[in-house]
Amino acid sequence: MLAVNAIDVSYGESPILTGLSLAVGEGQVVCVMGRNGVGKTTLLRTIMGLLAPRRGTIVFDGHEIDRLTPYERARRGIGYVPQGREIFPSLSVRENLVLGARRKRPPPESLDYVLSLFPALSQMLGKRGGDLSGGQQQQLAIARALISDPKLLLLDEPTEGIQPSIVEEIAAVLERIKGERTRSILLVEQYLEFARAICDRFYVMEKGSVALEGDRGAFRVDEVSQFLSV
Template sequence: MLNIEGLNQFYGGSHILRDISMTVPDGKLTVLLGRNGVGKTTLLRCLMGVVPTKSGTIAWRGQPFTRLPTYERVARGLAYVPQGRDIFPRLTVEENLLVGAASRKAPAGVPEHIYALFPVLKDMRARRGGDLSGGQQQQLAIGRALMSEPQLLILDEPTEGIQPSIIQEIGRTLRRLVDEMGLTVLLVEQYYDFAKAIADRYWVMNRGEIVANGLGADMDAQGVREMIAV
């Protein structure tokens, strides 16, 4: 389980994260929802050590992570798919995937299960990442994160700018990772229907604070759509 307790972060004089406390249970898909600018991406960057925390604690399966560098968090089972994907446009698909295995001691090529999850990547493994469509690049970014053999996969708005057919495919893949492979997934999302379709649990942020949480199946009854509506 991922445990976050009393997390605070500032940018200059702005209090971005305000005493954030939340949990992400093992083997479940947890969605964090909220409008633009409420602090969701900052929270993920704090979880990965890209941004330091001002106060509070982060622990994964009982191990304190709050002061660890990013590479140590990856080595201990976290993987991150950032908003915007950040693939390497001049590297091939296969080379991009192999970059994701840098934390492993002896990577031996791309495991077949990665290509089974994303068949299009196998078909295009010799093409440069920059030549792929937005949806294909998103699949590549997820595949690259999985190359580190994580226990917790953290994704920041993977549906942004993606065509509906690929959004559905990504949703099915995330559910497979949880239901069949036992991964824990934390997903930041604004697309309500996508989140509701795949979430086991949800949390809602507003102005840097957690304002609601519950079971994914209860999102309609608890008015979550209205909470995140612009």
């Protein structure tokens, strides 16, 4: 469903990703880990079309998407939850959700669907996004990405700086999405137990490319954490 084929990505003259390849299968949850600054966010931004690779290609749903704008990629079915959430603080929760929809007025069932995943948000529809806690904002950002019914959801460190009770709620939602088998998830995650619990496949990045990869059964927290320690 997604294949990233040997991409090189730089910021100016600094190479960040070099020959990086990765694949996400239909309905799979794939986790990407790696030390701070290794290029995980750069990878997701490249898949979303916010950065252009110098070499390599990205295939989504059987088509090369390299020339498509971020907007077109979203329309094809890629949803993105950026690191740091990037919700609109002065807009209401409802307005933030509507902004995620591909149509001006999301069909009621899509709003019902995301509110069923995050029931707490239904009590806050009129609140300003900026008045939510960090964990609630993260839930809002995930809901906003899901409202357009993406086939592939890109999640950048959804547990970063979030209180444990909400981390559990987010884990439960991701498990539920996985159980529905209609979406794939590419999850950047530093919290290894969280990643191990949910992933079908994992990648560890080092020096701009993949240093370790494997299926769920091959995930050893001690081995992965060696790549993450400084």
